[in-house]
Amino acid sequence: MLGAGNVGAEVARILLEDSEELGDRIGARPELIGIAVRDVSAPRTVDLPQELLTTDAEALIEAADVVVELTGGIEPARTRILSALRAGKPVVSGNKALLAQHGTELHAAAEAAGTSLSYEAAVAGAIPIVRPMLDSLSGDKVNRVLGIMNGTTNYILDQMDSTGADFNDALAEAQRLGYAEADPTADIEGHDAASKVAILGSIAFHSSYTIDDVYCRGITGVTAEDVEAARDAGYVIKLLGVAERVTSETPDDGSGVSGAPSTTGVNLRVVPTMIPRQHPLAGVRGAFNAVFVEAENAGELMFYGPGAGGAPTASAVMGDLVAALRRSVAGGPAVAPSFHALLPATNVDDVRTSFSLTLLCPDRAGVLAAISTVFAQHGVSISTMQQRDLPDAPERPGEGLAELRIVTHRARNADLVRTVETIRELDEVLDLRGLIRVESAD
Amino acid sequence: MLGAGNVGAEVARILLEDSEELGDRIGARPELIGIAVRDVSAPRTVDLPQELLTTDAEALIEAADVVVELTGGIEPARTRILSALRAGKPVVSGNKALLAQHGTELHAAAEAAGTSLSYEAAVAGAIPIVRPMLDSLSGDKVNRVLGIMNGTTNYILDQMDSTGADFNDALAEAQRLGYAEADPTADIEGHDAASKVAILGSIAFHSSYTIDDVYCRGITGVTAEDVEAARDAGYVIKLLGVAERVTSETPDDGSGVSGAPSTTGVNLRVVPTMIPRQHPLAGVRGAFNAVFVEAENAGELMFYGPGAGGAPTASAVMGDLVAALRRSVAGGPAVAPSFHALLPATNVDDVRTSFSLTLLCPDRAGVLAAISTVFAQHGVSISTMQQRDLPDAPERPGEGLAELRIVTHRARNADLVRTVETIRELDEVLDLRGLIRVESAD
Numbered sequence: 001m002l003g004a005g006n007v008g009a010e011v012a013r014i015l016l017e018d019s020e021e022l023g024d025r026i027g028a029r030p031e032l033i034g035i036a037v038r039d040v041s042a043p044r045t046v047d048l049p050q051e052l053l054t055t056d057a058e059a060l061i062e063a064a065d066v067v068v069e070l071t072g073g074i075e076p077a078r079t080r081i082l083s084a085l086r087a088g089k090p091v092v093s094g095n096k097a098l099l100a101q102h103g104t105e106l107h108a109a110a111e112a113a114g115t116s117l118s119y120e121a122a123v124a125g126a127i128p129i130v131r132p133m134l135d136s137l138s139g140d141k142v143n144r145v146l147g148i149m150n151g152t153t154n155y156i157l158d159q160m161d162s163t164g165a166d167f168n169d170a171l172a173e174a175q176r177l178g179y180a181e182a183d184p185t186a187d188i189e190g191h192d193a194a195s196k197v198a199i200l201g202s203i204a205f206h207s208s209y210t211i212d213d214v215y216c217r218g219i220t221g222v223t224a225e226d227v228e229a230a231r232d233a234g235y236v237i238k239l240l241g242v243a244e245r246v247t248s249e250t251p252d253d254g255s256g257v258s259g260a261p262s263t264t265g266v267n268l269r270v271v272p273t274m275i276p277r278q279h280p281l282a283g284v285r286g287a288f289n290a291v292f293v294e295a296e297n298a299g300e301l302m303f304y305g306p307g308a309g310g311a312p313t314a315s316a317v318m319g320d321l322v323a324a325l326r327r328s329v330a331g332g333p334a335v336a337p338s339f340h341a342l343l344p345a346t347n348v349d350d351v352r353t354s355f356s357l358t359l360l361c362p363d364r365a366g367v368l369a370a371i372s373t374v375f376a377q378h379g380v381s382i383s384t385m386q387q388r389d390l391p392d393a394p395e396r397p398g399e400g401l402a403e404l405r406i407v408t409h410r411a412r413n414a415d416l417v418r419t420v421e422t423i424r425e426l427d428e429v430l431d432l433r434g435l436i437r438v439e440s441a442d
Numbered sequence: 443m444l445g446a447g448n449v450g451a452e453v454a455r456i457l458l459e460d461s462e463e464l465g466d467r468i469g470a471r472p473e474l475i476g477i478a479v480r481d482v483s484a485p486r487t488v489d490l491p492q493e494l495l496t497t498d499a500e501a502l503i504e505a506a507d508v509v510v511e512l513t514g515g516i517e518p519a520r521t522r523i524l525s526a527l528r529a530g531k532p533v534v535s536g537n538k539a540l541l542a543q544h545g546t547e548l549h550a551a552a553e554a555a556g557t558s559l560s561y562e563a564a565v566a567g568a569i570p571i572v573r574p575m576l577d578s579l580s581g582d583k584v585n586r587v588l589g590i591m592n593g594t595t596n597y598i599l600d601q602m603d604s605t606g607a608d609f610n611d612a613l614a615e616a617q618r619l620g621y622a623e624a625d626p627t628a629d630i631e632g633h634d635a636a637s638k639v640a641i642l643g644s645i646a647f648h649s650s651y652t653i654d655d656v657y658c659r660g661i662t663g664v665t666a667e668d669v670e671a672a673r674d675a676g677y678v679i680k681l682l683g684v685a686e687r688v689t690s691e692t693p694d695d696g697s698g699v700s701g702a703p704s705t706t707g708v709n710l711r712v713v714p715t716m717i718p719r720q721h722p723l724a725g726v727r728g729a730f731n732a733v734f735v736e737a738e739n740a741g742e743l744m745f746y747g748p749g750a751g752g753a754p755t756a757s758a759v760m761g762d763l764v765a766a767l768r769r770s771v772a773g774g775p776a777v778a779p780s781f782h783a784l785l786p787a788t789n790v791d792d793v794r795t796s797f798s799l800t801l802l803c804p805d806r807a808g809v810l811a812a813i814s815t816v817f818a819q820h821g822v823s824i825s826t827m828q829q830r831d832l833p834d835a836p837e838r839p840g841e842g843l844a845e846l847r848i849v850t851h852r853a854r855n856a857d858l859v860r861t862v863e864t865i866r867e868l869d870e871v872l873d874l875r876g877l878i879r880v881e882s883a884d
Contacts, residue, residue, distance in 0.1 A: 014581065014739065025580055025648070120578060126740040128570075128578030135577075136562060136570030138467055138768075139456065139760020206467070280746060283725045297456065298568040298747060298757035304722060305743035315740035318581020326580075332774020 001035040002057055002080060003071035007094060007121065008035065009046035010314035011068060011321075016049075026322055027329040034060045045310060061089070066324050068317060069093040070121075078102055085109040085117060090324035090334065094121030094317055100195035100211040103202060107339055116327065116334035118320035123196045124149050124289045126312030127305040128319065133203045133293070141296035142204040144244045146439065149196040151287030151307040152187035153219050153239040155179045157227070157272075158285050161236055166224040179287050189218035190270040193241045200291070201243030201268045205343050209243075213345035215269040222272050226434045229358060229405060233386075235274035236282045237436065243268050246346050265346035274356055274438040349414035354383065354438035356407045359423070360431035363389060363400030367428040371404070374426065378419040381409040393430075401430075407438060443477040444499055444522060445513035449536060449563065450477065451488035452756035453510060453763075458491075468764055469771040476502045487752060503531070508766050510759060511535040512563075520544055527551040527559060532766035532776065536563030536759055542637035542653040545644060549781055558769065558776035560762035565638045566591050566731045568754030569747040570761065575645045575735070583738035584646040586686045588881065591638040593729030593749040594629035595661050595681040597621045599669070599714075600727050603678055608666040621729050631660035632712040635683045642733070643685030643710045647785050651685075655787035657711040664714050668876045671800060671847060677716040678724045679878065685710050688788050707788035716798055716880040791856035796825065796880035798849045801865070802873035805831060805842030809870040813846070816868065820861040822853040835872070843872075849880060 001008060015022070015032045023029035035048065036057035054060055057080055061067055067084040069091060071077050077098050084091050086109055093099065099106065099122050110117040120130045124147065133142070148154050152174060159170040171188065174180035186192045194214040202209045219239050230237050247261035275282050280302045284290040289307025294300055306312040327334060361367045368385075375382055390401040408416065424432050443450060457464070457474045465471035477490065478499035496502055499522055503509055509526040511533060513519050519540050526533050528551055535541065541548065541564050552559040562572045566589065575584070590596050594616060601612040613630065616622035628634045636656040644651045661681050672679050689703035717724050722744045726732040731749025736742055748754040769776060803809045810827075817824055832843040850858065866874050 010739070018581075018583070021583075022581065127743060128574040131578050132570040132574055135765055136573050136758070136761040138764040139460075139464060140757040141460070141463075278727075280725065283722065285720075295757060297452070297753040297760070299751070299754050301569060301745075301747035303743075303745055306741045309741070311739040312741050315582040315737060316578070318739070319578040322580040323577055327774075330774070332769070332772070 001032065001068045001070065002060070002077070003069065004035045004037050004044055004048060004053070005070065005072070006045055006310040007313045007317065008070040009044050009048060010310040011070065011317050012048055012052070013046045014314055014318055022322065026325045028325070030321075030325055033063055036060045058083075061087075064089060065328055066321065067091045068321060069095060070317065071095070072097065074098055074101065078106075081106060081117075082109050085113050085115055088113045088115050090116045090118075090328060092317055092320040092324055093117070093119045094313060095119070096122040096192070096195040096199060100198040103199065103210070104208045104339065107208075110334070114334060116324055118324065119199070120320050121313045121316035123200050124291055124303070125305070125307040125309065126315045127289055127291065127303050127307065128316070129200065129291045129303050130203060131319070132303065133200070137293070137295055137298065140298050142245075142293060143296060144294040145200055145204050145242065145291060146281060147196070147200065147241045147291040148238055148281060148284050148289050149241045149291065149307065150187055150190070150193040150239060151289055152180045152184060153190070153193070154284065154289070155287045156188070157219060157222065157237055157239065160222070160224060160227045161231065164224060164228065167220065167222060188220055190216045190239060193239060193270045197241035197243055197268050197270055200241070201266060202339055204243055204293070205245070205266045206339060207266065207343045208339040209266070209268055209345050213268050215267070215271070215348045217271045219272050223434070226436060229434055230274045230356070230436070233356070233405070233407070234277055235438065236277055237272055237274055238281060238284070239270065240273040240275070240281075240439065241270045244351065245343070246350050248350070263343060264350070265344040267346050267348060267351045269348060269351070271437055274436050276440050279439070349412065351413045352410040353413070354408050354410050354440060355416050356405070356434065356436050356438050357420070357432060358434040359404040359406065359429050360433070361402050361404060361428055362396070362430065363402040367402070370426055370428045371423065374422045375408070375419055378415045378422070380411040380415050380419045383407045383409045443474065443510045443512065444502070444519070445511065446477045446479050446486055446490060446495070447512065447514070448487055448752040449755045449759065450512040451486050451490060452752040453512065453759050454490050454494070455488045456756055456760055464764060468767045470767070472763075472767055475505060478502045500525075503529075506531060507770055508763065509533045510763060511537060512759065513537070514539065516540055516543065520548075523548060523559075524551050527555050527557055530555045530557050532558045532560075532770060534759055534762040534766055535559070535561045536755060537561070538564040538634070538637040538641060542640040545641065545652070546650045546781065549650075552776070556776060558766055560766065561641070562762050563755045563758035565641050566733055566745070567747070567749040567751065568757045569731055569733065569745050569749065570758070571642065571733045571745050572645060573761070574745065575642070579735070579737055579740065582740050584687075584735060585738060586736040587642055587646050587684065587733060588723060589638070589642065589683045589733040590680055590723060590726050590731050591683045591733065591749065592629055592632070592635040592681060593731060594622045594626060595632070595635070596726065596731070597729045598630070599661060599664065599679055599681065602664070602666060602669045603673065606666060606670065609662065609664060630662055632658045632681060635681060635712045639683035639685055639710050639712055642683070643708060644781055646685055646735070647687070647708045648781060649708065649785045650781040651708070651710055651787050655710050657709070657713070657790045659713045661714050665876075668878060671876055672716045672798070672878070675798070675847070675849070676719050677880065678719055679714055679716055680723060680726070681712065682715040682717070682723075682881065683712045686793065687785070688792050690792070705785060706792070707786040709788050709790060709793045711790060711793070713879055716878050718882050721881075791854065793855045794852040795855070796850050796852050796882060797858050798847070798876065798878050798880050799862070799874060800876040801846040801848065801871050802832075802875075803844050803846060803870055804838070804872065805844040809844070812868055812870045813865065816864045817850070817861055820857045820864070822857050822861045823851040825849045825851045
């Protein structure tokens with residue numbers, strides 16, 4: 001093992017405590033021969049036998065049959081994993097940042113050496129999702145993966161939804177309870193979820209994506225008003241990680257029958273999104289994670305569970321480790337999944353989603369017509385529009401003020417962006433706020 | 443392939459349509475060499491090439507590398523699967539009745555021949571649950587599995603909950619919509635779910651159970667009043683399949699510290715159960731299925747999706763088939779899960795759950811005391827008691843009538859049964875109804 005942090009210490013504990021039962025399942029009793037750490041005398045969350053700790057990672061890899069990497073970060077993890085794989089040793093890792101950046105290189109090294117690289121713990125903690133996607137859905141065709149893949153942001157948004165708190169208060173509460181780190185940037189800006197989307201999207205579409213392929217927006221701009229408006233409309237705002245097949249409708253060839261849509265690529269994104277309260281993802285509360293999969297034959301599947309934590313994440317590591325050890329004992333070749341970049345990552349322009357937005361307008365004739373015209377000109381169709389009269393603005397007494405909440409049908413992202421740009425310029429629009437994607441049945 | 447029914451025809455369609463893409467994932471293009479059917483000219487849900495159909499199942503098995511059995515029923519499926527396994531051919535099956543009855547024999551045959559038997563489609567349709575339990579949770583310890591594993595009964599109970607319909611009307615509606623069969627016995631009496639509990643419990647506890655080990659109660663006795671009472675109390679009634687580790691508290695040795703609970707066995711049951719509306723299983727609507735797993739390290743996981751249907755179930759079959767073909771191409775040995783009957787199936791007596799029940803009593807002094815005394819005498823502790831005054835019974839004018847709704851803390855099933863027997867005998871109790879198990883945090 002490399003690393004004895006929160007997760008590593010739990011994995012070591014399980015290996016030491018349950019080695020007999022694990023032996024029954026593996027076909028031979030697993031032996032933890034050592035744990036490479038930076039400082040053998042650092043405090044640990046679990047008491048570990050001192051004689052297992054070493055600072056010599058290279059010698060430990062050399063001596064091991066299977067390597068478990070739980071150090072995190074790019075280097076020296078990358079170099080060490082590569083050296084283990086090149087020596088034909090199966091590697092189990094929970095390092096999402098590394099996999100989201102250098103996954104292609106690591107997979108190629110595993111394939112070339114005929115060994116395995118597994119990383120269930122890198123996506124959505126304890127939830128079995130990597131293996132089900134690779135194995136159970138291997139005879140199906142995935143169209144879309146939607147995931148709540150960061151517990152910190154889900155906790156914050158859930159607090160905002162259930163208590164009406166604003167973002168900063170909910171963040172402070174999350175920090176107080178240990179759900180958010182002192183520097184919460186990686187979570188609240190969506191970077192952590194973006195790594196997971198890159199990994200999960202690669203698996204779902206048998207292609208190879210990195211975090212740079214993921215369009216990423218965090219939740220710092222989500223206001224208490226956005227959350228309340230969503231609730232009023234029967235929605236809840238979640239930070240969704242999405243990997244989605246993008247299709248282009250074949251143009252009508254004159255026969256009146258347009259062709260079957262063909263896949264042009266895959267869009268990967270992390271964005272705050274309104275989802276209907278009846279959607280299974282809407283019920284995912286607190287720091288829990290869930291991944292919702294839409295597949296051609298299976299239909300709609302959801303995988304739910306704890307997305308972080310020492311013991312839960314260790315459970316995912318152990319699943320990979322037992323599988324690697326079983327193979328090691330049984331002596332069969334590793335079956336490497338193939339990632340041959342079949343589907344290119346596409347930018348967000350061609351992605352079609354619904355949007356919700358709120359406009360503040362003077363309450364006078366012609367306003368609705370002006371706004372509707374802009375939507376129509378850009379090919380964006382309005383699904384629902386709700387008008388609410390507001391008290392007069394102090395700087396415009398007597399004029400009347402109205403709030404318009406608009407939800408569009410599915411529209412190309414690029415068309416919506418141009419619509420919004422034009423709407424902002426209108427004299428009839430005083431303010432535009434609460435622009436949020438909506439996932440729904442449409 | 444054996445069988446070309448609803449699921450079989452979909453598997454054939456996928457194999458024929460997607461053979462190129464499947465070939466990429468398997469390492470060689472899969473060839474469907476034939477489908478054994480009883481009548482080659484029977485109507486099918488999918489048009490299949492006539493030259494693939496044959497009535498000679500034995501010759502087809504002889505010629506095949508991998509056998510997919512989707513005929514259902516015990517014989518001739520059992521004999522055919524055994525002959526394929528004994529010839530070293532991997533078998534994929536969706537036959538829950540067969541597996542729940544003869545699983546031990548089939549697994550032993552696969553293990554002896556060094557080949558694989560897989561059956562993801564036999565439990566909860568498209569939901570990947572068999573493989574995640576076998577692989578992803580192989581390094582963890584499962585304590586409990588709770589599943590909504592029958593879509594027909596979930597549809598009926600969901601209708602009763604959302605419309606107030608009684609059982610017969612909801613069943614008729616389910617039949618009209620095709621969610622229930624003309625003879626719905628296997629579904630509504632819980633037999634279908636019981637097969638799945640036997641299979642899933644075997645996997646979860648690395649032991650070998652049959653349907654005869656499963657205590658089974660259907661939903662025919664669930665009334666509109668039960669559903670309403672549950673809703674009033676913040677619960678929903680679901681037909682839950684449960685496989686649960688049963689522990690016995692080691693008796694206090696005089697030191698004042700009682701020992702750690704030790705596992706005495708596993709209880710398998712299918713029973714209508716009240717679960718809190720916030721529980722993730724409560725949100726499983728319509729004909730969907732879900733399996734909720736409580737594991738020592740992973741914590742609470744849930745797997746959700748369509749539990750039936752041709753294409754969804756075919757997706758599960760395809761996952762198993764691609765895995766079997768990959769192994770066949772790569773040439774490694776099959777890693778058979780071990781079922782060595784480690785934990786005996788226990789009867790329901792020692793199972794500890796909460797219960798809800800409703801009593802109709804005369805509204806006079808001493809009634810509460812008499813009832814409370816009976817509970818206390820049998821060691822059943824009351825969690826909540828709600829009293830509601832009712833109009834006088836016509837045959838007892840002027841006496842006053844009260845309805846008591848009682849929810850107990852967790853109690854031994856046997857103690858609760860004795861409590862109920864005694865309560866029924868009390869002069870102070872006119873009627874006892876709505877006796878239903880409750881799963882909750884307690």
